[in-house]
Amino acid sequence: DTGVSQNPRHKITKRGQNVTFRCDPISEHNRLYWYRQTLGQGPEFLTYFQNEAQLEKSRLLSDRFSAERPKGSFSTLEIQRTEQGDSAMYLCASSLVAGGANDGYTFGSGTRLTVV
């Protein structure tokens, strides 16, 4: 297992276009998280899945954002009608939560989105 994989690493898009990012978590991890990080800030929580169920969404996640995790494996994050304010690093992380135990996250390298 090579850890959490995110594709693409970089994406430049024109304002108004749709973009989709993919995250492949560590295979035995049951939880998957999406975060967004802008310059000078820490990662901000967007949403998370336990297996295929999306259990929580931040109010940062406007209706232009949608995330899926079909079959509880990889996840996609789609941004529709991108705006310049969407420019950020989008981080995916996974973890194993079982029986109340709480492991830390393993993060991917992120997808850097630039909206021009």
Place this chain on the structure above:
Amino acid sequence: DQQVKQNSPSLSVQEGRISILNCDYTNSMFDYFLWYKKYPAEGPTFLISISSIKDKNEDGRFTVFLNKSAKHLSLHIVPSQPGDSAVYFCAASGGRTSGTYKYIFGTGTRLKVLA
């Protein structure tokens, strides 16, 4: 509202000396805390954790201290090495109480270790 705060945006330390990075939190329901290190163009990497039932956890050169009454934690790096130069984030979760295991991150402290 910023529930996890790192009030020092940057810190410079001489190689071989101790680095102390601080973090404050406001939510008394947080019961698990992590420190992450981040290099440019990479995702954060896990460094060390501490549960609220402890007040100290050590791993090699890294020690995390938790003061629950003050809602304060700190990361000590001894001795500091140039390779430790990175941005350090603390993160907190209320996993046992909230069940979400969602981590809230601070804004980070950029550590520079001078050779």
